[in-house]
Amino acid sequence: MSTATSTGTKSPAPGPAPSVQPSGRGEGRIGLRANLRHIGALVRRNALQIKQDPESMMDALLMPIVFTLLFVYVFGGAIGGGGGAHRDQYTNYLMPGMMAMMGLNIAMAVGTGIQEDFHKGVMDRFRSMPIARSSVLTAKVVVEIGRMLVAIAVLLTVGFLVGLDIHGRWLGLLAAVGLTTVFATSLLWIFMLLGLTVRTAQAVQGVSFLVLMPLQFASSIFVPPKTMPGWLKSFTDVNPLTNVADAARGLMLGHGEVGDPVLWTLVWSAGLTVLTAPLAIAKFRRKV
Numbered sequence: 001m002s003t004a005t006s007t008g009t010k011s012p013a014p015g016p017a018p019s020v021q022p023s024g025r026g027e028g029r030i031g032l033r034a035n036l037r038h039i040g041a042l043v044r045r046n047a048l049q050i051k052q053d054p055e056s057m058m059d060a061l062l063m064p065i066v067f068t069l070l071f072v073y074v075f076g077g078a079i080g081g082g083g084g085a086h087r088d089q090y091t092n093y094l095m096p097g098m099m100a101m102m103g104l105n106i107a108m109a110v111g112t113g114i115q116e117d118f119h120k121g122v123m124d125r126f127r128s129m130p131i132a133r134s135s136v137l138t139a140k141v142v143v144e145i146g147r148m149l150v151a152i153a154v155l156l157t158v159g160f161l162v163g164l165d166i167h168g169r170w171l172g173l174l175a176a177v178g179l180t181t182v183f184a185t186s187l188l189w190i191f192m193l194l195g196l197t198v199r200t201a202q203a204v205q206g207v208s209f210l211v212l213m214p215l216q217f218a219s220s221i222f223v224p225p226k227t228m229p230g231w232l233k234s235f236t237d238v239n240p241l242t243n244v245a246d247a248a249r250g251l252m253l254g255h256g257e258v259g260d261p262v263l264w265t266l267v268w269s270a271g272l273t274v275l276t277a278p279l280a281i282a283k284f285r286r287k288v
Contacts, residue, residue, distance in 0.1 A: 038131045042139030050143075059109060060147045064102055064155035071098070071222065072162050088163040095159040096176060096252050097221030097245035102151045103184025104212060104241070110144050110188050111195030111204040119201075123287075133285045141188050148184050152177055166252050176248035183244050183265055186272035193280040196287055220245045240268040 050056050071094055076087040117123055126136055156164070156173075166173055195204050218232060219225075219241040225233045236242050243264040250258035 035132045035135055038135035039139050039142065042131075042135055043142050046139060046143040047146075057147065057150070060106060060151040061154055063105060064098075064151050065158050067098060067101070068095075068155060068158045068162065075222075088165070091159065091163040092165060092253055093224075093249070094222065095156070095164050096248035097219070097241075098155055098159075099152055099176065099180045099248055100183065100241050100244040101216055101221055102155055103148050103180050104187060104216065106144060106148045106151055107184050107187035107191050108205075108208045108212065109191075110140060111191035111208065112201045113140070114192055114195035115198075115201040115204055118287075134281045137192055137281060137284055140192065141185060144188050145181060145185060148181055149177075152180065167254075169252055169254060172251040172254070176251040179247055179251070179262060179265055180244060183240070183269045186269040186276075189273055189276040189280050193276050193283060196280060196283040215239060215241055240265070243268065 072087065072091050076090045076094070123136075126133075191204075191208065194207060195201075198204055198207065218228075218236050219239045220236065221241060225236040225242065228236060243261045246256055247258065247261035247265050250256050250261060
């Protein structure tokens with residue numbers, strides 16, 4: 001019969017257990033400066049990921065080129081009425097709306113990216129770090145805004161090459177880019193919430209396309225709503241993409257009303273952000 005032997009090491013005196021902060025708790029103790037530092041580190045990490053995987057920028061670099069050439073040269077002649085002059089007129093009409101379309105398509109990719117991060121175990125690493133959970137999503141927003149601006153820059157470059165003429169309204173162009181970016185940023189929170197809610201990246205893509213296709217084509221991006229039947233025009237008039245496209249068109253070209261489209265774009269942007277950003281952050285905290 002064996003008996004336990006003493007090793008000569010004294011047991012520590014009983015006392016209160018050390019306080020260990022659970023992962024994901026106590027985020028409120030993280031100050032603003034620390035939060036900004038976390039966001040900066042995560043932005044750098046996401047940017048390095050893009051550098052290591054340049055293919056992740058393919059949509060931002062190639063999609064604007066493909067869509068511009070497709071709509072200008074395949075549909076521009078027919079929709080514009082035929083001939084080079086008509087094609088140039090259609091190019092001027094199309095490009096401001098295409099800016100809104102680029103923001104929408106780039107925003108869609110963020111939901112798929114979040115799903116992939118969960119499946120790759122990246123979020124497990126974040127769970128073990130003493131960082132603000134909101135900083136993970138905020139860093140993604142910052143990086144995606146950068147990708148949007150690259151896509152819009154490529155889009156406008158191609159647009160100028162195929163006939164876009166803003167008649168020297170460069171300040172209006174910058175204002176249109178800024179307004180489009182603000183609206184697209186609000187869409188990022190929607191797609192992040194979608195990516196945190198559904199279970200697979202394929203489901204994110206399926207739901208996104210199901211929603212995006214009607215919104216894109218039932219708007220003033222490609223054709224004037226006055227050419228549409230009454231029931232469709234009623235939907236187009238309240239479609240937020242119509243407001244974004246009309247606002248960008250007015251700012252860049254001076255065509256049509258500017259005040260109401262700009263105002264409604266800002267209202268939609270603020271409303272979508274206020275509604276979906278807290279939901280996305282709360283969902284993310286529960287998930288990690």
